[in-house]
Amino acid sequence: MNYQILARKWRPQSFQEVIGQKHIVTAISNELSLLRIHHAWLLSGTRGIGKTTIARLLAKSLNCQKGITSNPCRKCIICQEIEKGLCLDFIEIDAASRTKVEDMREMLDNIYYAPTKSRFKIYLIDEVHMLSRHSFNALLKTLEEPPKHIKFILATTDLEKIPKTITSRCLSFQLKILSEENIFNLLKYILTIESIKFDIDSLKKISHHAKGSIRDALNLLEHAINLGNGKINIKDIVEMLGLPSEGYSFLLTHAILTKNAKKTMYILNKISNIGVEWEEVLIEILHFLYHISMSQSFPLTWQESITGNYKNKIQKIAKSIDKNQIQLCYQIIINGRRELKFSPSQKIGVEMTLLRAINVI
Missing domain, CATH: 1.20.272.10 (Zinc Finger, Delta Prime; domain 3)
Structure with a gap:
């Protein structure tokens, strides 16, 4: 049985499903509709609020076989490969584990090769603030004049650590922390669809302790479901979170x-x-x-x-x-x-x- 955790199962697969980031979704959707396509985007914000999700949606929108669109089809081979993490032209790099300049140069040496079957070769560099100074310098040269088939999406939880020379060459979007109300409504919707019993007070506690992170909220929800043997109740939530009654x-x-x-x-x-x-x-x-x-x-x-x-x-x-x-x-x-x-x-x-x-x- 291939069980899929809630955080992956309920990850938004279209811009319409993204909650709490209307200003970013609107700006990117209009950019795609007008075909005013930038070569680099910088997404910043705390953990678990949708940076990687928006990056993947953007990748699908740019490479969808029906054309550049803010509403990718999700049916073509490119869309499906990106959703499954199998697309060779969408390269996800964890900067936290590849901080050395040699790693960056190795990546940049390959950017001049054309995409295998997509419109663009897209690099998502997660936690980009972890790169070394020399790595940033190497990246900067490419950001100044990138090949036409290359797009960069940078994601970070610490915007202040990124050099201004990098940020000035990107379209920057700062994601908002999600409100407790947004998280509560999403959790309630998910549990209703999943046919899992819950009480309102339990969801309010989870929404509060997620501290604006939808991923943390879904992980807490998963824990609560397991603890309650398939249902959610306030007694288990209090025990799980270490709260006084x-x-x-x-x-x-x-x-x-x-x-x-x-x-x-x-x-x-x-x-x-x-x-x-x-x-x-x-x-x-x-x-x-x-x-x-x-x-x-x-x-x-x-x-x-x-x-x-x-x-x-x-x-x-x-x-x-x-x-x-x-x-x-x-x-x-x-x-x-x-x-x-x-x-x-x-x-x-x-x-x-x-x-x-x-x-x-």
Whole structure:
């Protein structure tokens, strides 16, 4: 059985399927439609947001046998070979493992040979910022006057490390980090099509912890499906991500705001026995403080956006605790999160942060 992981199975195969990058898709599509074809593109952005995917779509668009188009047919031999990673005229190079100038010169020595059966020979250089200075110099000479049958697509997660002489010779596109809403909607759609049971809170947790990366989101989703034996539930998500339960997080928030140090330490000890990522304890408290503060400022509208089992309790705290105390507590915990790396241990850092909040607010 040839199982295909979700990140590959659901990789966009047309520009219409790309989410969250409308400005780039529109610009490239118009470029292809107008036949104003550049010789080099530079795609930058954090990991897992679609740089390689857009590069492959661009390669299909340039080499599709029906002609240069923003809507490749996906049926011709060239399109199918690019999708399967078998096209000899679409060369993917990992610059992280080929940083030496000898590697670059070897590649550039071959660019003058015509494509085997495609319109263009296309080089995708991934993590291009990892190239050495001499490699960049060698690449620069080719970028200045490339052969007509050659196209370059450069991809990087660190734009600042690429020389300006390189970036100035490329069409540069900076991909946006995907919003939690975009990721959530995609995960929901995928699970519906795959007929996998899920709950909304689980998808919200995954969408948040993906931190804008759709690949990370799909990998987390895959992990959650395996952990839940074919379905997704919040209990498995909490365990997988090392999160404190929603119940413990709310009790901690309430104990801090009511200045109950004894109860705070008791709950922290209970959490310690379960095993969590300690930074996540502070993050979950910050989420509750955020909802409490918003409920205070927008009591009529914000209550509709609060999900979970703590809607009424959040509203009750919002009415009984002073707004300034909530803001001060939030600030203390934000600072405590920054200071965790300086603490003897993360557990001690969390304990000291929460005790500081109790003593100050």
